Amino acid sequence: MTQIGVLTGGGDCPGLNAVIRAVVKTAQRYNWRTLGFRYGWRGMIENDFVVLDQNSVSGILPKGGTILGTSRTNPCKKPEHIAKVKETMQKNNLAALIAIGGEDTLGAANKLHKEGVKVIGCPKTIDNDLNATDYTFGFDTAVNIATECIDRLHTTAESHNRVMVVEIMGRHAGWIALEAGIAGGADVILIPEVPINVDEVCELIRNRHSRGKTFSIVAVAEGAAMENQNIVLEEKLDAFGHVRLGGIGNRLGDLIEKKTGFETRVTVLGHIQRGGTPTAFDRVLGTRFGVKAVELVKAEKFGHMVSLQGRNVVDVCLEEAVGKLKTVPPDLYEMAKIFFG
Numbered sequence: 487m488t489q490i491g492v493l494t495g496g497g498d499c500p501g502l503n504a505v506i507r508a509v510v511k512t513a514q515r516y517n518w519r520t521l522g523f524r525y526g527w528r529g530m531i532e533n534d535f536v537v538l539d540q541n542s543v544s545g546i547l548p549k550g551g552t553i554l555g556t557s558r559t560n561p562c563k564k565p566e567h568i569a570k571v572k573e574t575m576q577k578n579n580l581a582a583l584i585a586i587g588g589e590d591t592l593g594a595a596n597k598l599h600k601e602g603v604k605v606i607g608c609p610k611t612i613d614n615d616l617n618a619t620d621y622t623f624g625f626d627t628a629v630n631i632a633t634e635c636i637d638r639l640h641t642t643a644e645s646h647n648r649v650m651v652v653e654i655m656g657r658h659a660g661w662i663a664l665e666a667g668i669a670g671g672a673d674v675i676l677i678p679e680v681p682i683n684v685d686e687v688c689e690l691i692r693n694r695h696s697r698g699k700t701f702s703i704v705a706v707a708e709g710a711a712m713e714n715q716n717i718v719l720e721e722k723l724d725a726f727g728h729v730r731l732g733g734i735g736n737r738l739g740d741l742i743e744k745k746t747g748f749e750t751r752v753t754v755l756g757h758i759q760r761g762g763t764p765t766a767f768d769r770v771l772g773t774r775f776g777v778k779a780v781e782l783v784k785a786e787k788f789g790h791m792v793s794l795q796g797r798n799v800v801d802v803c804l805e806e807a808v809g810k811l812k813t814v815p816p817d818l819y820e821m822a823k824i825f826f827g
Contacts, residue, residue: 487517487519488516488517488519488656488669488781489518489519489520489521489578489579489580489581490509490513490518490520490536490581490582490584490780491520491522491523491535491578491580491582491808492506492510492520492521492584493522493523493524493526493529493554493583493585493586494506494555494556494586495556495558495585495590495591495594496526496587496588496610496801497552497558497588497760498550498552498760498761499550499610499612499624499627499760500612500623500624500627500628500760500761500762500764500765501610501623501624501627501764501768501771502552502556502586502623502624502767502772503543503546503547503549503550503552503553503608503772504547504623504764504769504770504771504772504773504776505586505623505776505779506522506538506546506552507546507547507773507776508772508774508775508776508777508780509584509776509780510538510542511540511543514540514807517786518579518581519537520537520538520634521535521536521537521538522535522538522553522554523554523559523574524554524555525554525555525556525793526555526556526558526559526587527560527561527567527591527594528557528559528569530561530570530575531567531570531571531574532559532570533558533570533574533577533578533615535555535578547773548632548749548763548769548771549763550760550761550762550764551761555769557733558590561594561598562594562597562598566697567593567824568598568601571598571603571716575603575604580604580720581783582605582783582788583771583781585605585606585608585735586608586610587607587608588600588609588610588611588615588616588622589611592607592609592611592791592807592808593808595607595804596805597809599736599789599804605789605804606719606782606787606791607735607791607792608668608717608775608776608779608792609622609775609792609793609807610622610623611624611625612628612655612662612759612760613657613659613661613662614662614812615656615659615811615812616808616811617656617660617806617807617809617810618711618724618791618802618806619791619792619795619807620793621766621794622729623764623770625661625662625768625770626637627653627763627764627765627768628666628759628760629665629666629669630660631638631758631759631762632654632655632666632670632705632759633664633665633754634665635652635670635758636652636666636670636671636672636703636705637670639703640671640703642699643701643702643703646749647700647701648701648748648750648751649691649701649739649742649743649746649748649749649751650702650703650704650750650753651704651706651735651738651739651742651750651751651753652672652703652735652753653706653707653734653735653754654705654706654707654708654755655707655751655755655757655759655760656678656707656708656709656710657678657708657709659677659679659707659708659812659813660676660677660811660813660819661806663675663677663705663706663707664677664814664818667705667822668822668825670703670705672703672704672706672826673691673694673702673825673827674687674690674691674702674703674705674826674827675704675705675706675711675819675822676704676705676710676738677819678705678709678711678813679813679816680710680819681711681712682706682712682714682738684738684745687704687738687742688741688742688745688746690826690827691742691746691748691827692746693827694827695748697772698746702779707734709736712734712737716778717763734765735752735754736752738752739751739752751819763812772796774799775794777794778800778801782801788804789803789804789805791803791804
């Protein structure tokens, strides 16, 4: 019997289980067996897997996270780990491996493809910063959660005449902060693509107060920087070389209160944006991605990734997807600035 593998790498996000379910059910149409490798690339290195069938994926569509578990293991850091991945492929007679993840997971998949591993990529990141696809599943859920949080902060800010700073996920790209900020009616939106000018932010807030508005909402992405300096919570690097970012909300809140004299409070949304039930959009997109990934295995289009282009799910080369990050374009941010203040 033909066997294929599937894994989920990097940070968890809503919609992962929809992809897994779609992979398993589509594979069964071809009478293929699906092996789910646990904890991302670590499962491939350690040959740690479970057999997935109809019962395994029953009821998982609305569940957040991933039933397979995930990790930030980088299989390309050591030659012996690459050899282990190849050994796992051969030992289990895998026709292909479907790797679900973001830039790091798919970057590793691209390198392994060049080493001869038959791999298909499926894009996943709540940050929506992966190139060569219009949207990734998980992003819509994160934006909806952040928008709801901003909506709720409006009433508290207005009741207490406060400035509320909301720190939102987004390491290198401000897509969540931008869209949630627009949807939630934030008065200032700050993203990693544009350095923060604190004096301009404070002037916008003062102008609101001069018009009789007694509160302001500031949405800031965690990777936004002042004077080209990211705020690092932890210097220790993960397996892909990332430091832990965060703290910009508190730093910004202190400066706003000091410069304007207005009481300022900070809310850090953090992993609340990652968890919970995926939206209908993310369930459908994840499902479509999972089906397409198996179809690419059937067509033997290894080294490719599924992608949303407009309303169509197509395939692109992994090389194109991981070459650079997709950041917020200047014209879109300029549009958002119409609503600042």
